[in-house]
Amino acid sequence: FERENEVSYTLKTQRGETQLKEGRKTATMGYNGSYLGPILKMRKGQTVHIKTENNLSEETTFHWHGLKIPSDVDGGPHSPVEPNQTAQIDFEVNQEAATLWFHPHALGTTAEQVYYGLAGLIYVEDEQTDRLDLPKEYGVNDFPLILQDRNLDENNQLDYERSYNPDGVYGNTLLVNGTLNPYVEVKNEKVRLRLVNGSNARNYQLALNNQARFYQIASDGGFLEEPVEMTSLVLAPGERAEIIIDLEDYPEGETIQLMDGETTVLDIGVKGTTDVKKELPRKLNTIPVRETSDSLPVKKMTLAGMGYMVSIDGKQFDMNRIDMEETQGETAIWEIYNAPDMMGGMAHPFHVHGLQFKIISRDGKTPPLNEQGWKDTVLIEAGETVQLELEFPEKGIFMYHCHILEHEDVGMMGQVEVK
Ligand code: C2O
Numbered sequence: 001f002e003r004e005n006e007v008s009y010t011l012k013t014q015r016g017e018t019q020l021k022e023g024r025k026t027a028t029m030g031y032n033g034s035y036l037g038p039i040l041k042m043r044k045g046q047t048v049h050i051k052t053e054n055n056l057s058e059e060t061t062f063h064w065h066g067l068k069i070p071s072d073v074d075g076g077p078h079s080p081v082e083p084n085q086t087a088q089i090d091f092e093v094n095q096e097a098a099t100l101w102f103h104p105h106a107l108g109t110t111a112e113q114v115y116y117g118l119a120g121l122i123y124v125e126d127e128q129t130d131r132l133d134l135p136k137e138y139g140v141n142d143f144p145l146i147l148q149d150r151n152l153d154e155n156n157q158l159d160y161e162r163s164y165n166p167d168g169v170y171g172n173t174l175l176v177n178g179t180l181n182p183y184v185e186v187k188n189e190k191v192r193l194r195l196v197n198g199s200n201a202r203n204y205q206l207a208l209n210n211q212a213r214f215y216q217i218a219s220d221g222g223f224l225e226e227p228v229e230m231t232s233l234v235l236a237p238g239e240r241a242e243i244i245i246d247l248e249d250y251p252e253g254e255t256i257q258l259m260d261g262e263t264t265v266l267d268i269g270v271k272g273t274t275d276v277k278k279e280l281p282r283k284l285n286t287i288p289v290r291e292t293s294d295s296l297p298v299k300k301m302t303l304a305g306m307g308y309m310v311s312i313d314g315k316q317f318d319m320n321r322i323d324m325e326e327t328q329g330e331t332a333i334w335e336i337y338n339a340p341d342m343m344g345g346m347a348h349p350f351h352v353h354g355l356q357f358k359i360i361s362r363d364g365k366t367p368p369l370n371e372q373g374w375k376d377t378v379l380i381e382a383g384e385t386v387q388l389e390l391e392f393p394e395k396g397i398f399m400y401h402c403h404i405l406e407h408e409d410v411g412m413m414g415q416v417e418v419k
Pocket residue numbers: 063065103105238351353399401403
């Protein structure tokens with residue numbers, strides 16, 4: 001049922017078969033279907049009820065990446081749903097419009113379950129969404145794009161074990177919303193792409209094939225203050241970005257490609273014309289700035305290692321150990337250093353549950369404009385130090401971890417207890 005201030009969903013994990021490529025179908029996992037899942041739409045202020053059901057033969061969890069909700073409904077490794085079990089999730093939406101996502105978070109098997117297809121989208125909407133004159137017609141000028149690289153073997157199968165690498169499973173095939181070589185037809189207007197990096201480990205460097213400018217309008221947790229003009233965008237695992245591509249001056253029949261290096265991510269064809277021209281809103285959001293006169297203690301954290309040796313502050317995940325403590329509703333500063341090793345080290349996308357944070361600095365410098373909005377995942381290069389300003393809105397125990405899912409499973413994860 002659906003009442004104005006309430007919305008209900010059912011999510012069932014299941015195994016299935018998907019026609020990804022010509023030839024044999026691929027054995028996959030999905031929510032309510034054979035691969036990926038539905039878009040859960042919810043509004044700020046709404047009460048959400050989700051009935052979760054696990055139809056796999058192994059345990060899973062249902063984690064809502066980016067939602068500001070209490071830890072008992074956050075779906076971390078503490079909340080397994082066993083095979084053939086259900087669990088009822090209820091929460092209130094206390095955050096602004098954003099494109100979020102959900103995926104499993106079971107202890108040690110997150111990477112494999114996501115790899116086989118368990119992931120879905122959450123659209124949070126609010127008055128801002130209603131008010132802003134942005135493209136918002138789903139499938140017409142507003143498209144979600146879940147980017148995932150996968151290895152399909154000679155029988156079109158995803159063999160996680162065979163592809164396994166403790167530093168992250170990379171694939172030779174790009175799937176976008178579970179599709180190979182996706183193509184969309186649009187009018188000559190502004191088109192909105194909601195990009196989600198749902199890959200296990202790969203970073204994307206996105207650009208248009210003609211080097212045209214595009215505009216980032218939202219980061220992980222909501223709209224940016226203003227559209228940010230750019231020609232290339234890096235998206236790390238777990239991160240989201242909404243961009244606007246302006247096709248108003250493109251003639252009928254023109255095509256343009258969104259690229260990741262040499263790989264085509266999306267083919268866009270201009271078909272049909274419209275005379276409607278729209279300016280992008282100048283002002284999208286107001287991101288509050290904290291008075292910096294009060295000096296907060298800086299809590300330091302070090303990411304290190306590679307493969308099975310990855311660690312946070314020299315430790316690997318232990319469900320029975322609390323690594324950090326914070327106070328509900330109080331601002332904290334975390335300084336995260338990614339220690340390089342003799343080989344140089346690697347970049348880690350650092351993610352925190354239960355909140356949206358702000359990036360204060362990268363190596364002491366103000367972050368780029370497109371990183372000055374709400375974030376829940378930040379890519380930290382080897383040797384780099386990043387300062388975050390965080391405030392947990394809810395109490396409980398929340399995870400923070402590297403979003404290279406194999407690193408998370410190996411134990412590059414800690415727990416913060418919010419009191
Ligand atoms: Cu997207 Cu702890 O996860």
